[in-house]
Amino acid sequence: MKKYIFTLLIIAFISSSCNKANISSEDKRLDQRVDSVMKLMTLDEKIGQMVLYTSDWDVTGPTLKSGYLDDIRKGNCGNIFNAHTAAYTRKLQKIAVEESRLGIPLLFGYDVIHGHKTIFPISLGESASWDLAAIEKSARVSAIEAAASGINWTFAPMCDVSVEPRWGRVSEGAGEDPYLGSRIAEARVKGFQGENNDLSDPLTILACVKHFAAYGAPLAGRDYNTVDMSERVFLDTYLPPYKAAIDAGAMSVMSSFNELDGIPATGSKYLLTDILRKKLGFKGFVVTDYTSINEMVNHGIVANESEAGALALNAGVDMDMQGEVYFKYLKKSIEDGLVDEKLVDDAVRRILRVKFMLGLFDDPYKYCNEEREKQLVYAPEHLEAELDVAKKSMVLLKNDNHSLPLKKGEKIAVIGELAASTRDLLGSWKAAGDWDFMKSTLDEIKLYNGEKNVIYAEGCKKMGEDRSGFAAAIAAARRADKIVMVIGEDWEWSGEAASRTSINVPGVQTELLEKLKALNKPVVVVLMNGRPLDLSKESTLADAILEAWYPGTMGGKAITQVLFGDYNPSGKLTMTFPRTLGQVPIFYYEKNTGRPIYLENPKYKSRYIDCPNDPLYPFGFGLSYTTFAYSDIKLSSNELTSDGEIEASVNVTNTGGVNGEEVVQCYVRDLVGSVTRPVKELKGFEKISLKAGQSKVITFKISPEMLAFYRADMTYGSEPGDFKLFIGGNSRDVKETEFKLK
Secondary structure (H helix, E strand, O other), X not given: OHHHHHHHHHHHHHHHOOOOOXXXXXXXXXXXXXXXXXXXXXXXXXXXXXXXXXXXXXXXXXXXXXXXXXXXXXXXXXXXXXXXXXXHHHHHHHHHHHHXXXXXXXXXXXXXXXXXXXXXXXXXXXXXXXXXXXXXXXXXXXXHHHHHOOOOEEOOOEOOOXXXXXXXXXXXXXXXXXXXXXXXXXXXXXXXXXXXXXXOOOOOOEOEEEEEOOOOOOHHHOOOOOEXXXXXHHHHHHOHHHHHHXXXXXXXXXXXXXXXXXXXXXXXXXXXXXXXXXXXXXXOEEEOOOOOOOOHHHHOOOOOHHHHHHHHHHHOOOEEEOOOHHHHHHHHHHHOOOOOHHHHHHHHHHHHHHHHHOOOOOOOOOOOXXXXXXHHOOOHHHHHXXXXXXXXXXXXXXXXXXXXXXXXXXXXXXXXXXXXXXHHHHOOOOOOOOHHHXXXXXXXXXXXXXXXXXXXXXXXXXXXXXXXXXXXXXXXXXXXXXXXXXXXXXHHHOOOOXXXXXXXXXXXXXXXXXXXXXXXXXXXXXXXXXXOOEOOOHHHXXXXXXXXXXXXXXXXXXXXXXXXXXXXXXXXXXXXXOOOHHHOOOOOXXXXXXXXXXXXXXXXXXXXXXXXXXXXEOOOOOEOOOOEEXXXXXXXXXXXXXXXXXXXXXXXXXXXXXXXXXXXXXXXXXXXXXXXXXXXXXXXXXEEEEOOOOEEEEEEEEOHHHHOEEOOOOOEEOOOEEEEEEEEOOOXXXXXXXXXXX
């Protein structure tokens, strides 16, 4: 029987290699190959393809529970995650291909979120680069290393828009803006799956769009919590990045933990069928997040796991991650008439189709080349790419009196536990990254500036109330010309299950900063964190603040090169930094309200009585070691027709003394709509490099499609009327003009 199956597959493969230019013909042949396997499968084997189990690698080393190994042999498990290295995945694949009845290959998934072995900055940090080519390169390197280590599927990109800094998973996303988030989602899918979406390439991996949907808006910022929003807000603000990733070719989607409109996402036919498949045209397969089918019992939408499995399948879930619900209950649910077996066939067909696209039926061991793994993991060019992205991700928030860049040879006091940490440089979801492989920020500063010119004192821990190291830190600072204090959050304080009720710098780090400031020496703060923080105190104490995020494998070197001016910082914030937690949620595309802040009435308007409305650092903000000037905006026309476009141009000049990069940002405002519209919406951006004194004209094209939204009747499109257009270096400091859409 096994020989017959492989012969059948080989014939199907040969026939599919013809007429590559004919896409519809290719799809038809792919379907024929899938059908040829489906005809041989029992119901148990079909359900097995809908099962995803975890390896125990991250807990106990490279092992799989003994029962799961037998499941692979019996065809009861078609997919594994948290298994990596070419040798280990080959071992498991061999069981599937050579010991199971049909020899269907396994799919191997892993959380390659911002790198596999070479770890790039956390995704929120990467987004601050506003450099789509660099972000795509980051995903490409991640895919190459992961594929070389036996992985063919990543659970990324995370496309969740979020304006909630208390939520730890903002570290995994692209920030608060749907337009920028959409462009970054596209770039990451292209990086993972290759520019041409050729999944058969052994150095590409399958992307997974997550978390579908609206996971980034949990009430109170608490992970896994309820999400409650209008359909209009969901469609206009939260849906676009998911759509962009799917349009870019992603062939898997992960359902989210949260509920939306009273239905858990994993059981929501509205989300997984009406929106995902019908509205967005998604053709790939849907996998749950970890045990999210089981958790629908806790949500209170079903009475037991059997009902949960039926609800999930009827909603549109194809694969059950770790929960064993499909494995235990799906066959009985079919027998009882709770679900139609056709839905199982549809799900399995989608899963097998992706396995064929990955080339796993043609060569099940294509990702299991140990020699290739040795060559590609931590390849020098990968480390250079990481260094580049890490530098571009850093945001200079403050730089009074030209405190930065530091001068080589200056006596520098380096303070803080984080300065000496390598593990924290990797942040959350560090995948297979090895912090023993790396150098800390302190090590890199010593290497760059000379050990004799660097005085280190821990001062205090990242967390806790221990002040016993204050005296040593103050003594070290007294001997130095400048002070560099590295402060922030422990790496475990961001990411999944890491919500906070406070977004202050933890422990006594700020208290020590205050004492160092009293020495009347320049104090530079380097931040390591996975979310916007309340920096109201730190911004008054520090002379300069560099937001470094968790910058990755080469992060210590990247921080050092930015501090000493070998790289001029160019990052811009993609989430608003509030003055205080009481302003949250705060974001740049707010609505105006009927009593806006600019009214002359001193009291009865939308304001706080104890704090300004505006943030500490707005969306799009970031300084440079040089300065940039913007001319007034020139429009090609003040009128935009329904089938035309206008051009908006601005002349940007580097008015400082050093070369630098600037992110030129274009925003619009629809002044009157059938529903209220935001005060600003990002519609375009361009990152440019200018030499000292150089100028460049930047032009944005504005079309009616860019002005579309869900109107009062829930149709999608633009409306005639008056608009404002803004161009500047952040969402606050802009030039503006007006135009009319006819």
